Amino acid sequence: MAAKLIVNADDFGYSWETTEGIIRVFEKGIVTSTTLIVNGFFFEKAVKYAKDNRRLSVGIHLNLTSGKAISEKNRIFTIIQKNGIFWKNPLDLTMKLISKKINTAHVERELEAQICRFLDTGLIPSHIDSHGHVHLLPMILPIVIKIAHKYKIRRIRIPLEPLLFNKTLKNYLLNKAQFRILHLNLLCLWAMKIIEKAGMVTTDSFYGTSFSGKLNKTVFLSILDNIKTGVVEIMCHPGVSNKSLWGNLSDELELLSDSSMIAEIKKRNIDLISYNDL
Numbered sequence: 001m002a003a004k005l006i007v008n009a010d011d012f013g014y015s016w017e018t019t020e021g022i023i024r025v026f027e028k029g030i031v032t033s034t035t036l037i038v039n040g041f042f043f044e045k046a047v048k049y050a051k052d053n054r055r056l057s058v059g060i061h062l063n064l065t066s067g068k069a070i071s072e073k074n075r076i077f078t079i080i081q082k083n084g085i086f087w088k089n090p091l092d093l094t095m096k097l098i099s100k101k102i103n104t105a106h107v108e109r110e111l112e113a114q115i116c117r118f119l120d121t122g123l124i125p126s127h128i129d130s131h132g133h134v135h136l137l138p139m140i141l142p143i144v145i146k147i148a149h150k151y152k153i154r155r156i157r158i159p160l161e162p163l164l165f166n167k168t169l170k171n172y173l174l175n176k177a178q179f180r181i182l183h184l185n186l187l188c189l190w191a192m193k194i195i196e197k198a199g200m201v202t203t204d205s206f207y208g209t210s211f212s213g214k215l216n217k218t219v220f221l222s223i224l225d226n227i228k229t230g231v232v233e234i235m236c237h238p239g240v241s242n243k244s245l246w247g248n249l250s251d252e253l254e255l256l257s258d259s260s261m262i263a264e265i266k267k268r269n270i271d272l273i274s275y276n277d278l
Contacts, residue, residue, distance in 0.1 A: 002271045004231045005224075006203065007256070008033040008157075009238055010061055010129070013046030021239035021249060023049055025256040026056050030265075031236065032274040035061035035129050038117045039070050047121045057274030059127035059155070060118045062111055062144065064134050065089055071113045076106040090132035097139045108143045115151055126275035127155035133209070136187045145198045155278050156195055157233065158202040159209050160188035162226075181210055201278050208235025215252045220261065224268050231278065 009022040012034040019042040025031040036046055036058050050058045068084045069076055079093075079102055080086055087093050096102045118125055128135065128148055135144045135156070148156065161181055195202060207223045208215070215236055223234060238256050239249025255261065265272060 001229070002269045003227045003229050004271045004273045004277075005227065005265065006033050006231065006233045006273055006275055007031045007236060008035065008059075008129075008233055008275070009236050009256075010035050011040070011131075011237060012036045012050075012058065012061070013038070013040035013043040014066075015040065015239075016042055016045075017239040017241040017249060018042075018237070019046050019049075021253045022046075024240075025236075025238045025253060026053070028257045028259065030256045030261055030272070031238070032272050033057040033059065033126065033276075035059040035127075036118060036123075037061040037063050037066075037131065038114045039063060039067045047123065050123055051121075057126040057276040058123055059129060059275055060115060060125045060153075062114060062128060062130040062135055064093055064107065064110065064130075064140075065132050069110050070117060071110045076110045078103045078106045079110060090134050090137075093134060094137060097137065104139055104143065107140060108147070111140075111143060112147050112150075115147055115153075119151065125151075125153050127157060127278075128153055129157035129159075133157075133159055133184060133187075136184070136191050138187075138190070141191055141194055145195065145200065148200065149198070154199070155201045155275050157206070157235075158188050158192055158195065159206045159235070160185055160192070161206050161209050184209060203233045203278070204230030206233045206235070208233070213237060213249070213252075215255060217255055217258075217261075220255060221264060224264060224270065227268065227270055231273070 007030055009031045011018040012022050013019055014037045022034050050056055065086050069080050073084050134140060211219050236252050237249055238253040
């Protein structure tokens with residue numbers, strides 16, 4: 001039986017650069033799935049494109065660490081700064097959760113508002129993932145599952161990634177990156193039991209966090225060589241500019257626009273699917 005591959009592009013609607021990049025690689029046929037960030041600057045353009053191209057599987061990219069919250073400030077004030085902007089990054093969010101400076105009711109209120117904004121477009125979310133994988137945090141995952149059940153969303157990303165899946169890739173992984181992936185994997189192992197008990201569905205394996213912003217042909221082909229069975233997700237961040245915190249978006253755009261990559265996938269007897277097919 002052929003292995004199955006989902007190539008998911010994160011941050012649809014975040015900016016013109018990422019939105020345009022995702023559109024281009026979807027039209028080339030390699031990216032089958034994306035996740036929409038509802039507080040993005042190009043949210044409306046992303047929604048229109050998704051409605052015009054129903055083959056594109058669109059999930060929701062929950063966000064608690066970038067840009068402005070969509071809820072009223074006075075109802076979620078512990079998860080934002082005075083200007084309405086989220087706290088800077090997942091580490092800030094985690095530390096404030098641990099120190100109980102964040103009211104989890106505010107987290108639930110904002111995440112539900114984001115899902116409702118998505119549903120108000122008329123689109124049906126294929127799955128849930130999040131900016132910086134914050135949906136895996138122990139104080140947040142139960143909230144995400146509760147909301148997912150409420151709105152009948154049954155698929156979720158678990159970014160459990162091999163630390164060193166191919167010897168040729170050792171040069172791409174710094175010790176700091178390996179430590180970060182190890183920490184994330186521990187969260188994933190805990191989260192998998194929770195989501196299985198909740199009756200939610202995920203992929204069998206995942207690639208992308210180690211090489212976020214550094215996905216190139218060598219990495220991509222090595223990932224394909226490592227895919228033997230099951231359903232695998234590759235996370236990517238294509239864009240038309242390299243002006244990003246996430247790395248070389250245009251390099252990923254070039255890779256994922258290369259028609260020869262489709263041939264490489266087929267040569268390995270791997271079927272391209274989307275999250276909608278899970």
